[in-house]
Amino acid sequence: xxxxxxxxLVWISLGILIVMLFNPANAENTKQPRRNVNLSxxxxxxxxYFCLMNQSNACNHKTNYIIxxxxxxxxxxxxxxxxxxxxxxxxxLLVFKCIQDVKKDFHFATKxxxxxxxxxxxxxxxxxxxxxxxxxxxxxxxxxxxxxYMPLISTLMTMTFxxxxxx
Ligand SMILES: *[C@@H]1O[C@H](CO)[C@@H](O)[C@H](O)[C@H]1NC(C)=O
Ligand SMILES: *[C@@H]1O[C@H](CO)[C@@H](O)[C@H](O)[C@H]1NC(C)=O
Ligand SMILES: *[C@@H]1O[C@H](CO)[C@@H](O)[C@H](O)[C@H]1NC(C)=O
Numbered sequence: 001x002x003x004x005x006x007x008x009l010v011w012i013s014l015g016i017l018i019v020m021l022f023n024p025a026n027a028e029n030t031k032q033p034r035r036n037v038n039l040s041x042x043x044x045x046x047x048x049y050f051c052l053m054n055q056s057n058a059c060n061h062k063t064n065y066i067i068x069x070x071x072x073x074x075x076x077x078x079x080x081x082x083x084x085x086x087x088x089x090x091x092x093l094l095v096f097k098c099i100q101d102v103k104k105d106f107h108f109a110t111k112x113x114x115x116x117x118x119x120x121x122x123x124x125x126x127x128x129x130x131x132x133x134x135x136x137x138x139x140x141x142x143x144x145x146x147x148x149y150m151p152l153i154s155t156l157m158t159m160t161f162x163x164x165x166x167x
Contacts, residue, residue, distance in 0.1 A: 013156040034101045042155070044103040051098035058087030067092055071108025071117050077130035084125035092121060110135045 033047040052069060059065040064074045065088050073092070075083045083089055096118045099106050106114040112135030124131035 016156050034098055045106075047102040048099045048106050051095055051102065054091075054095055054098065056087065056091035058091050065092075067095055067117070069109050071110050071112045071135065072133055073117070073121060074132045074134070075124065075130050080124065080128050080130050084128060089121070089125050093118075096121075108135070 031050075033050040049069070052067060055066065062079065062083075065079075065083055067073055096114060099114055100118075103114075108114070108117065112133065116135060117133045120131055120133045
């Protein structure tokens with residue numbers, strides 16, 4: 001594989017990821033991700049992703065209220081009451097619960113664990129103080145993207161080779 005162009009393989013893998021994410025032929029329930037039980041690691045990651053896709057009008061009026069794969073919620077002091085009492089907080093907790101039901105050890109793209117982001121959010125609404133779930137990885141010497149996405153990409157590449165060559 002040394003002579004193969006690396007970025008080409010990365011693009012192929014990402015393409016496969018997209019196909020797998022949106023493949024309707026899968027038996028998994030994408031509308032009700034919590035119904036999926038006993039999932040393989042990739043499937044439970046995928047279900048967690050569908051939990052995150054559940055959006056609510058209570059949050060949609062402010063992009064900084066919407067929890068995404070990067071795990072970043074950033075709510076100012078002036079917004080905290082709106083966030084906590086007008087339904088967005090309740091929705092966000094349900095999204096966290098959905099993720100924890102399908103993947104207990106879920107980490108966001110920042111490497112923050114789901115329970116870290118959840119705790120910060122709950123504490124903020126307890127005291128009605130603005131917050132930011134930005135997470136500083138204590139030992140982030142290597143690049144964040146390298147650590148998160150490379151294992152995923154190599155898994156996908158392995159799967160591609162198995163599927164293509166039937167090994
Ligand atoms: C989406 O979020 C709402 C709450 O805002 C919740 O009632 C519903 O069960 C969630 N749907 C899924 C599929 O998790
Ligand atoms: C996280 O993702 C959201 C939506 O994709 C984006 O608006 C926000 O800027 C991102 N935050 C960081 C720190 O990357
Ligand atoms: C979140 O809070 C719970 C209960 O207070 C605690 O047991 C848990 O260790 C906390 N997790 C993190 C990551 O801070």
